[in-house]
Amino acid sequence: LLTWTPGVDDIGEYDVTVEVRDREDEFDPDVLKDSASFKIVVAAAEDNPPQISNISVDEDPINEDEIFNLTFDVSDPDGDDITTVSASLAKPRPNENIAIVNPITDDDSKIIGATVQWKSGFESAGSRKMNLSATSTGTIGQPITARKTFLFTVINVNRRPTANNVAISPSTPTGGNNLTVIYDFEDLDGDEEKGTQIRWYNDSVEQTDLRNFP
Numbered sequence: 001l002l003t004w005t006p007g008v009d010d011i012g013e014y015d016v017t018v019e020v021r022d023r024e025d026e027f028d029p030d031v032l033k034d035s036a037s038f039k040i041v042v043a044a045a046e047d048n049p050p051q052i053s054n055i056s057v058d059e060d061p062i063n064e065d066e067i068f069n070l071t072f073d074v075s076d077p078d079g080d081d082i083t084t085v086s087a088s089l090a091k092p093r094p095n096e097n098i099a100i101v102n103p104i105t106d107d108d109s110k111i112i113g114a115t116v117q118w119k120s121g122f123e124s125a126g127s128r129k130m131n132l133s134a135t136s137t138g139t140i141g142q143p144i145t146a147r148k149t150f151l152f153t154v155i156n157v158n159r160r161p162t163a164n165n166v167a168i169s170p171s172t173p174t175g176g177n178n179l180t181v182i183y184d185f186e187d188l189d190g191d192e193e194k195g196t197q198i199r200w201y202n203d204s205v206e207q208t209d210l211r212n213f214p
Contacts, residue, residue, distance in 0.1 A: 006042045011140075014040045048077045049146040050134040054113075061153035064124055070116040070150065071104075072132055080136040082111040083143065089118060090129035090149065096121055099130065122188065125156035161187040163196075 002018065021033035051074065058069040074082050087099045097119045104113035116130065130152065135145040166183040173179055179200075185193045200210040 004040075010042050012042055014042070016040055047139040047142070047144055049144045050074055050076045050080075050082055050136045052132055052134055052146055052148040055132070055148070055150055057150075057152065061155050062120060063155050064120055064122050064157040066120055068116075068118045068120060068130075068152065068154075070118075070130060071113065072116075072148075073113040074111065074134040074146075076136045078136075078139045080138060082134055082136050084133075084135045085111060085114040086133045087114070087116040087118075088131050090131050093121075093123050096124060120154050122157065122159065124154045126154060128152055128154055158191075159188050161185060161191065161193070 002016075015037065016039070017035055017037045019033055019035040021031050023031035025031065026033070052072055053075070054071075054073040056071050059066075060068075062068050070087070074085060076082060085101060085103050087101045089096065089099055092098075099116050099118040102115045102117075103111045104115065106112050111134075114132075114134075116132070118130070128151070130150045131147065132150060133145055133147045135143050138144045162185075163183040164186055166181070169180045169182055170177055181198055185196070187193070197211070200207045
């Protein structure tokens, strides 16, 4: 019985000769023996990538301008150490925040998972993808990476429009002047002005007969 357990550093071809004899003393003149030669090829072991599992989120969907929190576990079926974990938003839009990733470690300081935090903006609405990855040392010393994508939704939030540079013309009216309200309308979502109300007050009392009168 020939037994040999090659290690990572033993990759390659080996010439092996097995000899059998009927005497313990190989120099016995009456010894009978025979031999056979063959090759052993030690190839790289199949290296399995890490596994990303148990993905969970605090809330899905989220609104624009809210924080998206995600947690995932990571392990390696070969027992290799996890060296890095990462997360990134797929197809980020201009001025969007990047995802913040914090590894989760066990009592031996080995990486077993990660938390991901991403702050959405007011241009983030839609179906979004968060790309997750984990890299291990690899069984044969070559790093190997696993990737997984998580889908989530960001809901559009309708922001309030604003009226800027409000002025009354003429600024110092006299009796008989017609008063006109001048202002700049702005809507950060690009919505058109609709349903604007103008209310007139005299000594803090609304003049209801002039409501919505320009």
